[in-house]
Amino acid sequence: MPGMAGGRFAAGDAERRRRAQAAVFDRIGARYDEVFPHRDGQDHAVDLLLARLPAAARVLDVGCGTGLPTARRLAAAGAAVTGLDISRVMLRLARRNVPEATFLRRDALTIDGTLGRFDAAVAFFSLLMLTRRQIAGTLTRLRDVLGPGGWLALGMVELDLDDVELPFLGQPVRVSGWPREQLRAVVAGAGFTVVTEEVRSYAPATPEAEPEVQLYVLARRED
Numbered sequence: 001m002p003g004m005a006g007g008r009f010a011a012g013d014a015e016r017r018r019r020a021q022a023a024v025f026d027r028i029g030a031r032y033d034e035v036f037p038h039r040d041g042q043d044h045a046v047d048l049l050l051a052r053l054p055a056a057a058r059v060l061d062v063g064c065g066t067g068l069p070t071a072r073r074l075a076a077a078g079a080a081v082t083g084l085d086i087s088r089v090m091l092r093l094a095r096r097n098v099p100e101a102t103f104l105r106r107d108a109l110t111i112d113g114t115l116g117r118f119d120a121a122v123a124f125f126s127l128l129m130l131t132r133r134q135i136a137g138t139l140t141r142l143r144d145v146l147g148p149g150g151w152l153a154l155g156m157v158e159l160d161l162d163d164v165e166l167p168f169l170g171q172p173v174r175v176s177g178w179p180r181e182q183l184r185a186v187v188a189g190a191g192f193t194v195v196t197e198e199v200r201s202y203a204p205a206t207p208e209a210e211p212e213v214q215l216y217v218l219a220r221r222e223d
């Protein structure tokens, strides 16, 4: 596969890939929320999570995008939200949309203890921008920044692809995913117990984006 050497990305390739993916979302910006305005499945997944969290929980939002709807919903429920993203434009929108949250320009691949400890992590349609190997590694690192019994809410598109370029809102973007049974196994393999799973068909608001099958997984850190 292009960009791979012995199954691993060379550092320069990883940096080029990160820049290309960030540039895609810098160009998409606010249009993302216009094409995906209704997020019932995502909101429901956040509500399932909130019902299990303590008051003022610390929540990490990985690939937070514009902060809508998730960081805003979490913050409105009293959570202390830290959002991270690689796109400067998405982060600018997020800071405007959810001023009470903290937003950092940071790659999901660099998640570690320097971010602090969290009661929960959410990652909605962001990890699918990584390779399969990177997604599995990121889930393991997320497990490590959660406290004992910490929660993970994950949203993915059901795909059977590893790092394949597809058009997304007129931009070439590299995406990965698994069929639902395999995704469940990957989450479990990273040290989580899957608590709930939902499969939803999603129709974007405009023909610019294809209908998709979305997978929502709520999982708890195994201790």
Ligand SMILES: C[S@@+](CC[C@H](N)C(=O)[O-])C[C@H]1O[C@@H](n2cnc3c(N)ncnc32)[C@H](O)[C@@H]1O
Binding pocket: 018, 021, 022, 025, 062, 063, 064, 065, 066, 068, 069, 070, 084, 085, 086, 087, 090, 106, 107, 108, 109, 123, 124, 125, 126, 127, 129, 130
């Ligand atoms: C499809 S959008 C989803 C945004 C948001 N989570 C939501 O549900 O609306 C994916 C987001 O992930 C971000 N992203 C892509 N690769 C990333 C990475 N390696 N680290 C952090 N964020 C990343 C993009 O910049 C973009 O904002």
